[in-house]
Amino acid sequence: MIPNSRRIFLKQSAALTGAFSLTSLFQQAHAADFAAATRSVSHLNALEAAQNEDFWAPIQRAYSVNPNLMNLNNGGVSPAPIVVQEAVERYNQLSNEGPSYYMWQILDQGREPLRQKLAQLAGAKPAEIAINRNATESLNTVIYGLPLKAGDEVIGTKQDYPNMIQAYKQRAERDGIVYKQISFDFPIEDDDVIVRGYEQAITPKTKIIHVTHMVNWVGQTMPVAKIADMAHAHGIEVIADGAHSFGLIDFQVPDLHADYFGTSLHKFLSAPIGTGMMWVKEDKIEKLWPLTCNSVPHSTDIRKFETLGTRSFPLEQGIGEAINFHEAIGSKRKEERIRYLKDYWATRVREIPGVELHTSLNPKYSCAICGVSVKGMTPGDLSSALFNKYKIHTVGIVWENISCVRVTPHVYTTIPDLDRFVAAVSELASSAKA
Template sequence: MANRRKFLQQLTATAGAFSAGSLFNKLYAKDFESAARQVEGFSAQQLAGDEDYWTVIQQAYTVNPNIINLNNGGVSPSPRVVQEAVERYNKLSNEGPSYFMWRILDQGREPLRNKLAELAGCDPEEIAINRNATEALNTIIYGLNLKPGDEVIGTKQDYPNMMNAWKQRGMRDGIVYNQLSFDFPIENDETIVTAYEKAITPKTKIIHVTHIINWVGQIMPVKKIAQMAHAHGIEVICDSAHAFGLLDFKIPDLECDYFGTSLHKFLSAPIGSGMLWIKKDKIEKIWPLLCNDKPHSTDIRKFETLGTRSFPIEQGIGEALNFHNAIGAKRKEERIRYLKNYWAERVKDVPGVKLHTSLKAEHSCAICGVSINNMEAADLDAELFNKYKIHVVPIKYENINCVRVTPHVYTTLQDLDTMVKAITTIAAEKNK
């Protein structure tokens, strides 16, 4: 009886993130519902500055109080409920890996696919679950049937792994990779769209666009670029690593053909989780990055033949979706934009300080680049951490020399006040 009881408890533990017994429902649902009732009728923008409401959200994270983490653009911490879900599924897996992983947890992928598709606003049969944006986008880049001389347009401000993937296809297959270069911030969409259009030749087959430029947070006009590209018979790949789970949008609204993202950034899913989207009528022609017995299948699952994977991480995504949905996509976007503007507005006119990001809502959200005259980015990064325990990331690349600052929903105004004080003090010292 004791063994039977334990077995039933284990099966209950696998009921999944989308059941009544989910960890989120047990730990946070009541608190979130209570907080939401208090602000009923508030618009997302009105709620963005309501500290009482966001305190409830902040308490769900376990971030280290000894540092101020403002590098959420690299990877975001997961809230406690996601961490506990991963630990729970990991312990269960190790009680009998081949049984609990393949026969129990593996059954949770289809409900997860459906929930991701619901957030993405697309058909579940267009969603593949993988490990990060690099894997998703490399699947597309190496899966496309391109021939020598075919041209691809990207930019020098795209993510390095994507640039290197295209360069490698050039070396291996003779693809011509043309890169634009932009001086951000740019507050005119047509300037960006026109630059891509002018680069088109009769041999152009693909435009690769980054939804949010990871270096400085510029939001690119993906839909306008896609519409222009399609008018020329060109397909569009969207790298949305920093936008999914941050901006309130649906993938089909972008009108791109291919899309990849990481879920461990603003969705706060377990570290090492990602998602691939391919427009349904294009799945058949894309070769899987990893082998599949039916590489020309129309089944999106051909891109999930990873072999043994981390089922605990995969299933932990479900609790991250619960957490995200309980806040609301638009509320989350407006709060994080509010936090970015909170510190950036206070330093933008400080002598010696330069922002590398627009503060207009349509052109930026979470990420903002900042630099100080007479100071290298690496030196500013070091001083922020050594004197103020503020963790950011220095960027010296192409035409960019700044530190990238990225708050998240758990970031407090007190932390951002420290950031403002630090930037103001350092600027005064360096520009006497």
């Protein structure tokens, strides 16, 4: 016999109440506690609330992270809150009751409400939002879908994400486009230096500029809107890689002034692993080819980019609960909290002899991600020592002119965690110096 709670869930799912209803899992599990926490900081601005540990305590408890492993590699992929995990599990159970029915006739109908909510979060039109699996899929859709021809030039940087770089190189090999890479020495705290770097590479054949909003290696925040304005003045379109910025920085996608934008939702939004979003400016949709087949490839309908075949409907629908969780915190509070956590450890370790930061601490140019190195240790040595000796998970970065360990906290990271991390770096720096 099906338990009563299970029967209720099935009825709710069949009625498509889902994540955006009064009976959502978030409403049941967290609404009261989060509302009370929010009231307690209602008199504080976002920066002040970022430092109020009582406010963040219930948020930290909402995650199921391993207490024996300090995860400071949230720039790679972030864990989902327990309520998001539970939503995915329940939708998965439902799907397996009768996959072709529950997936295609029930859960698939939840995509449009989800599109509406993602558009609201992005400050965009629902007609410009496609839901897919990650930033690589989003941006590859754009890169391979643009009607570029032999000789057309694309400008990117050596510090862009490798999957994007390889996509352009493949288009160059296959179609004869010209892919040009400029290089920056980060950190940079001057917008004009960055904008000028792109502008100096422009020729009459330049069609596209590719910009990484937040550079994944060291967290440098790029002035995308200024770059886009400059590019548009030259008749050039702009692709923005927002894999690390969406769900972290409090911004609206159209404010970047780009023409195309892609992101992974399983990073700072804490949506299920393997979820992403693409934004295409409405008047650009028709000319863009879908990455996978579609019966009307030149349609103006954003949904042509969602012809992915069978995919995980439970993961997709779990995004809704992640949005609920994010909005209950507040975008600006979340941004300031994670920046505060980054600054907390970074301002302390930079005072340690032999330790160097590779990221600006100016809030305009960084938020969550920060690179650090210890004199006498390679990034691999430092990352391995942090894990093997202290059970602190980071990632060593050696890419082009960047050599450091990337450290990225999230909202569930605690101050005692970061105190442990600072102490660990201090011990390792002292040992390396000796």
